[in-house]
Amino acid sequence: MDWFGTGDYDIAREVLQRGIAAIFLVAFASALAQFPALLGDNGLLPVRDFVARVPFGRSPSLFHWRYSDRLCRLVAWSGIVLAAAVVLGLPQLGPAWLVMIVFLLLFAGYLSIVNVGQTFYGFGWESLLVEAGFVVAFLGSADVATPLPVLYFLRWLVFRLEFGAGMIKLRGGREWRDLTALFYHHETQPMPNPVSWFVHHLPRWFHRGEVLANHTVQIIAPFLLFAPQPVASVAAGVIVLSQLWLVLTGNFAWLNWITIVLAAAAVDDAAFRWVGGLFVPALRAPGSAAAAGEQPAWFVVVVLAVTLGLLVLSYWPARNLLLRRQLMNASFNPFHLVNAYGAFGTVTKERFEVVVEGSDSADPRDPTAWRAYEFRGKPGDVTRVPGQFAPYHLRLDWLMWFLALGSRESRWFEVFLARLLQGDRATLRMLAHNPFAAAPPRYVRARVFLYRFSTPAERRAEHVWWVRSEVGTLVPPVRLPTDTEDRSAS
Structure with a gap:
């Protein structure tokens, strides 16, 4: 079963599961604090009005059954507790099906929120979290070797995210092609942070270099995620560094952090230990990777069936990447699985x-x-x-x-x-x-x-x-x- 499972990506599995769970925790906490005021019974766009005019089939959600602010808070608190359990590593100590159930509950709970969230939840990173939460559900636990089909699909997710963003820029405003976009972006982005003022005042040659580096990372690095090691790990590292720069210079909710987490799908344990060894020399010692061994038949069948289904759904976003009028942050099904991504096709000048x-x-x-x-x-x-x-x-x-x-x-x-x-x-x-x-x-x-x-x-x-x-x-x-x-x- 070496073709199915591997012991060389155990650290990546931990990073992916705990990282996505941590972002779920933030997302459910945000819903707990903001959803009732924005979309509740006395909200700005009440859910009750939305579900009265939009059928369940177009926007599946628990709240089609009934909505109340109390039920919304219950869903949010449940999501927080489940996500915190994964961050602490508790479900991962059990059988693979337990991790699967926990993540599918997180997926269903947050999908229920997103699908009635209307314009307040109309952001690309909402669909990204829903999709990522569904896929990592099938990474299993310590009982099984890390399934390679899921790792490669997660790399395909990062590819769509990064390459889609790169192409939307090249096909978008002229400022991305003449390398002037970041003359304006740090000032006009939706929500600048404390560093944005300082970066905005850096020399223009620096901003041109930022744009050129962005194009290099988003257009070239995604292809290298599928290369043999250590090239794939290096490509993932380049993407992580670019995302950390965006974290330093702006406020883009969890978009940058989830991209960093997902990039771990291309980093093997040897690369993680090498990086860790830069700070703690003892970590440089080679680990004892678990042998792939026999996988439970049910787990193999479920993972392969899910992967096949996701590959079928990949037709529409793959086709979108080739279109001149590329869609940005588009979902092709009501479950927000296998979406098209992209951001800032144009940059506002004022x-x-x-x-x-x-x-x-x-x-x-x-x-x-x-x-x-x-x-x-x-x-x-x-x-x-x-x-x-x-x-x-x-x-x-x-x-x-x-x-x-x-x-x-x-x-x-x-x-x-x-x-x-x-x-x-x-x-x-x-x-x-x-x-x-x-x-x-x-x-x-x-x-x-x-x-x-x-x-x-x-x-x-x-x-x-x-x-x-x-x-x-x-x-x-x-x-x-x-x-x-x-x-x-x-």
Whole structure:
């Protein structure tokens, strides 16, 4: 059975299982904290309305059976507990079927959340986590040798992720082809972090080098994942280093971290020990790889059947990679298995921000009464240093970035403004600062500003990270209707 199982990737299996579980833990914790406010019974886009118009077959979810905020929290807490157990290595001590069941429960629970999450869960890394969680379920436990078909499918997943992102850039905006994309990206990315300001001000030759390095990693390295060792391990290491640079310079939820974890599928135990030996010399000693030996017949049948099914589903994303009009972050089935990936086919050259303000004055024309709400991650107060939040995902803040770009999916924003006027506690808990802690404002409005990073001279003189100028009004002052107006309307 040497063709099926190997003892040379036991460390990779541990990294893959525990790493994906750790990201599941973050994702379920995010759902626990944000889902009810965004999509719950009193949310901005209630799940009940969604499941009433979208059938189960198009978007399979436990919440088609029934939805309540309590059930949502139960699913999230269950996911947190199961994911934590895998991070601690508990299910891996048992038979292979136990690990399989735990990961399939994580897969089903998070799929149920994603499939009713609408625009708040419409990100590529949501589908990536769902797909990865399903595939690693079939890596087995210490009872069996690590199955090679699953390892190679995980490499195919990394290939789609990296090569898809590389091709979407080459086929996208001219700025990727003339190597100028990163003149702008560190400033205009959805959520800069504390390092972004400093990297933005590096010389332009450095930014051109960043783009060239990105193309090299995303276009060439994915093919080398399928090469013999140690070439495959080196290719995976190059991808990991590129992802760590993205971790250092931005906030992309768990996209970079899950890519790092998945790249372990191409790293054998010898390479892991060599890297570990750089820090702990004792780790350089060769390990005793478990012999492949006999695999349980049921395990072989299940793994091969699942791999065959995934390969059949691979037709659509493989075809998409060859299309001139390549789809980005697309799912071809309602279970989010074997998806197309990609990011930032174009880079925006200017940064627009929607600033939401409230006023408790009876006269909305009084300019002194308006005070701004501050979001946790997106830029607002120009004196506040950008924060570090990834791998945690601030969904409201990301949607505000898309709103500033002119997103058509803005119905949620109208409800958001209404919740601010109502003083809704769940909505306000998603913000960093509520300037109306004593009572809700009478009016709210939304203005659009052009933001840019301050220059080093402006930073020293004015102690600001951003410089902004107003460009227009998105929503003029609005208020809740009075009882008299309600009766007149009826």
